[in-house]
Amino acid sequence: MDSSSPPDPAGDEGVQKMDGGINALYSFLVAKAPCRAFLVSQTPPTLPALRVYRFGEALTVLFPTGCLKGREGSGEQQVSVLIGSCRYENNLHCPRLSLLKGFSTLTLSVKQLSRLLRFSDLLPSSLPSPCPTVAASQVPALFREPYILSGYRPVQQDWRCYLLSLFQRHNETLNVWTHLLAAPALLLLWWANVGALGYTLDAASLPLALFMVSSLTYLCLSVAAHLLQSHSERAHYYFFFLDYVGVAVYQYGCSLSHYFYSSEPAWRDSIGMMFLPGAAFFGWLSCAGCCFAKARYRRPYPLQRKICQLIPTSLAYALDISPIAHRLLTIPWSQETSLPFHALQIASFILSAFFFSCPVPERFFPGRCDFVGQGHQVFHLFLSLCTVFQLEALFLDYARRRDAVRDVFGERQLWWACVSFPCLFMCCVLTALIAMRHMSKILQHVSHQTRLKSSTSLSLKANGSSYSTCGI
Numbered sequence: 001m002d003s004s005s006p007p008d009p010a011g012d013e014g015v016q017k018m019d020g021g022i023n024a025l026y027s028f029l030v031a032k033a034p035c036r037a038f039l040v041s042q043t044p045p046t047l048p049a050l051r052v053y054r055f056g057e058a059l060t061v062l063f064p065t066g067c068l069k070g071r072e073g074s075g076e077q078q079v080s081v082l083i084g085s086c087r088y089e090n091n092l093h094c095p096r097l098s099l100l101k102g103f104s105t106l107t108l109s110v111k112q113l114s115r116l117l118r119f120s121d122l123l124p125s126s127l128p129s130p131c132p133t134v135a136a137s138q139v140p141a142l143f144r145e146p147y148i149l150s151g152y153r154p155v156q157q158d159w160r161c162y163l164l165s166l167f168q169r170h171n172e173t174l175n176v177w178t179h180l181l182a183a184p185a186l187l188l189l190w191w192a193n194v195g196a197l198g199y200t201l202d203a204a205s206l207p208l209a210l211f212m213v214s215s216l217t218y219l220c221l222s223v224a225a226h227l228l229q230s231h232s233e234r235a236h237y238y239f240f241f242l243d244y245v246g247v248a249v250y251q252y253g254c255s256l257s258h259y260f261y262s263s264e265p266a267w268r269d270s271i272g273m274m275f276l277p278g279a280a281f282f283g284w285l286s287c288a289g290c291c292f293a294k295a296r297y298r299r300p301y302p303l304q305r306k307i308c309q310l311i312p313t314s315l316a317y318a319l320d321i322s323p324i325a326h327r328l329l330t331i332p333w334s335q336e337t338s339l340p341f342h343a344l345q346i347a348s349f350i351l352s353a354f355f356f357s358c359p360v361p362e363r364f365f366p367g368r369c370d371f372v373g374q375g376h377q378v379f380h381l382f383l384s385l386c387t388v389f390q391l392e393a394l395f396l397d398y399a400r401r402r403d404a405v406r407d408v409f410g411e412r413q414l415w416w417a418c419v420s421f422p423c424l425f426m427c428c429v430l431t432a433l434i435a436m437r438h439m440s441k442i443l444q445h446v447s448h449q450t451r452l453k454s455s456t457s458l459s460l461k462a463n464g465s466s467y468s469t470c471g472i
């Protein structure tokens, strides 16, 4: 596009199809401040899908390539245009505000009313709008998921855009909400049980509190990862490394509670004191393995990546669940009320592991599960269910054994075990930071190489043009 001359709306085929109101609005916008934005932009808005929403004084005009927000005031209007990743702002002295008022009424149809109910449109116009989602081909390969063809959020937007995308329809929305809703569900279950049991925080009840802390940690870190990872490659690695910290911490939180509330004397005699150090080591190893696999392998991911992730995680899970498996195999389920819940937590975990490992059902319906029905969403659902069943089972075990816990294990062992929890957390955070430092160096190197290549090709072009000028 030639930046020295304004675009000619009448020359655009899409404009010819518009009614007078929209056409006049477009002419108005081009004539006023946003024309500079249109000129600068390499992708000028195309008009056929233009919509106008109005809430009080706030006016939002949506284009397929961006959105324009305005606020009707006393003769002065602030207009900001967002096209792709570029944002342009200007203050307008606008004597024709009545024109804008008219268009919002003209362009609202019954079909569009349903779209008005979207929460993101109700937000104040001073906040950046979540950007329209794009196809897989429009985001870097790192962000593309197999068989998910659309619904990606563009990279390099304002952080607030990703926060507000919580209320937007994109291919991570359900990944965020499945874990975001699990957190209050767990808290409700916690308060209900605490009220019923008369829970007090002491050495005997601390492992249960740490299980709750570990569950909320992994849920919050997972929400942050899925909500914010699209910002940049750096953010993607950073938040997913933290997500792996959450998984390791959760595994160790489970181990503590399983050991102190759910293990049988016969099982403790066989594994005994090795269980908690082993659980801490495998918890850290699963975090380190996942970070290594994420940093080492690039898309399309080879099988080795899954192996690096799944083997340490499976070993950690096998050890963490061993007291429960032993109990389920040696005690009749009808004898203890917690055992059916423990069976349910294992069944939920196995199902979640299946959906984590296999991109099912999107593998069989490429492009049909872009928003709803991805295997990762089902994985989140089953993992959340697993945690809910676990908490219920642990409360039942705790209620039954809380008076004996101190006598069986001794107060010192309880305190030491609980001190190891923040130590493991710190080790995992340190591992994630080391992995992030490594990735930062790689990303810096890659961007340096890209800049070098582009400057080389530019200088070659410049030399080519000077040669041709000389030739003339």
Ligand SMILES: [Zn+2]
Binding pocket: 175, 222, 226, 376, 380
């Ligand atoms: Zn996830």
